[in-house]
Amino acid sequence: LVLIDGLTESAAVEMVASLVRARPSVVLAGERTSGACDRHRGEIPVVFTTPRLQIPVIVSLMDIGIVHSPDCEPGIGIAPDLEVPWSIEEFQSGRDPWREVVDGWRSGSASDPPSR
DSSP states (O other): OEEEOTTOOTHHHHHHHHHHHHOTTOOEEESOOSSOSSOEEOSSEEEEEOTTTOOEEEEEOOEEOOOOOTTOOTTSOOOOSEEOOOOHHHHHHTOOHHHHHHHHHHHTOSOOOOOO
């Protein structure tokens, strides 16, 4: 069980897409990620200094295209298998739907996720 949400982005989306590809049985729970899952930029930044003016310039030497994942739509984040709705009212009442999903998964009472 891997929890994802709208704050899952950049290299974390790469990791989730790779995990789904390597372990198709992994279950993603939460909300769609916000980072695009078809590429990642800026993995290895290098600083060059111009010879004459001594101005530092940061250049990224890598543009990574990740392995295709069935849940990856180019330019869009990865959708969860189990949607976990959340609202401010739940938070204020002390209910934690994310914790409920984790507890249900641990106890074995959670249903099987949709097949990919």
